[in-house]
Amino acid sequence: MNQPGDTAADLPGLLLADASGRLPRADARRNAERLVSAARVAVAEVGVGVSAHEIARRAGVGVGTFYRRVPSLEALLRAVLDEVLDDLLAAADRSLEDPDAWAGFAAFATAYVALRTESCGIAEALGGACGDALADRLSGLGDRLRRLVERAQEAGVVRPDVPWQDVPFLLAAASTNARTLGLRPSDRQWERNLRITLDGLRARQAGPLPGPLPGKAPEAESRATTG
C-alpha cells in the first residue's frame, strides 16, 4: 500500500523531513518513527481526541521533539487515519472481486468490524467524528459497501428485505467495543457479535423490517416512556 522509502515513517501525507527532504541524523529519524507508532497506538486506545503530550509521552520523547518532527497534532492524526482508511478501501475493492458474493461481503464485514474493534479512534473517525477531513474516503467506503451488499442480494445470499443502508449500522453495532460496555475487553467478542449479526442477515424466511428506510426521516424528536 505504502512504498518503502517514503517519508520517515512511511506516511505519505506527513512531511517529517526538513526542507532538503532528508532527516540527517539517526535519532531524528528514530524519533519520527516512534512518534508515528505511538500515534497509531494512542489513536487506537484513546481515540481521535488524544493529546500531543500523550503521544509524545508514549513515544518516550519530549513535546519539543514532537513538534519538531511533526507539523501539527492534526496533521499527524490525519496521516494516521488516512493510512488506515486507504487500507480499508483497498480491502473493499479486493472483496468486490471475490467471485463468491457472500464470501466477499463477509470478508469485508470482518475486516471492517475488526478494525473498528481494535481502534477506538478509527471507530470514531468512521462515525464522522473528524468532520469533513475524511469525507471523501468515507463516502468511498459507503459506495463500496453498497455494491457489496447489493451484489450479495442479487446472488440471493443476503436477505433481500434489508436495505443496504442498514448494513453500516449493523456492522458498527457488531463492533461495539468491550471497553464501552463495562466488561473487561475480551479480544474476540466482536467475532461472536459479527457471527450473530451475519446469521441475522443471511437469506432465509423473515418478516418485513419495521419502520421507514434510514436516512430520510425528518428531525422529529421522540420520547418514549420506558414503564
Next chain:
Amino acid sequence: MNQPGDTAADLPGLLLADASGRLPRADARRNAERLVSAARVAVAEVGVGVSAHEIARRAGVGVGTFYRRVPSLEALLRAVLDEVLDDLLAAADRSLEDPDAWAGFAAFATAYVALRTESCGIAEALGGACGDALADRLSGLGDRLRRLVERAQEAGVVRPDVPWQDVPFLLAAASTNARTLGLRPSDRQWERNLRITLDGLRARQAGPLPGPLPGKAPEAESRATTG
C-alpha cells in the same frame, strides 16, 4: 415509580429543599424543576460529561441558581441516572413475570435498546462510564438479563449456543446511535437493528460461535493487519 410529592422534582436522591424541608418561594421550586428537566434532556443529548453551565443555560437560569438548587453537578447527574436505571430494573422484573419467555425477553430487549438509543448519557452510564457510582444497579441489571436469557433458552426460544454473556453486547450493539455513525439520526433505526439481532438470536440451526466465552480472556493485546 416515584411518589408524587417527593422533593421538588420527584427525584428521591436529590435534596432540593432547604433544611426546613420546603422551598418557600414559587420561583425556587419552578427553577428546580426546570433544572432537573434540563438535566434529563442534556444527559440524553450531550452525555454524562455535560457541564453545569450547559444545564443551567438549557434550563434558562444562571449558574448561581443552579448551585443554589442543586448540591453539586455530580449529585444531579447521579439522581437523574438513578431514576432511569430504577425504571429499567422494574421493567426487567415485569418481563421476568411474563409467562411467554420470548415475549418477556424481547420486551426487555426493546426497552433496553430504546433507552440506550434515546439517551446518549444512559448508554454511557450502562457502559460503566460512571465508575462505581452505579455499580449496584448495573450488576442488578446484569443479573436480571441473565435470568431472562436462560429462561428463554430453557423454553427453547433462544438458540442455546449463545451464552447469556453475549447478550448485553448484542443489545448494546443494536442500540448504536445514528449520531455515532455519521448518518443523520433517523428515529427508528434501532428497531431495525434490534429486529435483525433478534432474528440472529432466535432458536434455529446454526454453527457454533467462534472464540472463547466473554469475560474470561487475559489482557493480551492483539494486532491484526487489515491487508
Next chain:
DNA sequence: AGCAAACGGACAGGACTTGTCCGCTTGGGT
C-alpha cells in the same frame, strides 16, 4: 410596603489543551 429569599452572571482557581523557546546533549563528518 417591606424584606428575606432568590436571582444572574462576573469571577476565582484549577485542570486540561496546543504549540514555542532555550539551555543542554549528542551524532557523525573530519
Next chain:
DNA sequence: ACCCAAGCGGACAAGTCCTGTCCGTTTGCT
C-alpha cells in the same frame, strides 16, 4: 578524538473549559 550544528527535553506561554462562589439587583410573599 574533536567539534559543532542538529536534535533534544521539558518549562513555559496563552488559551479553553471546567466547577463552584460571591455579591449587587430583583422579586415573591406577608
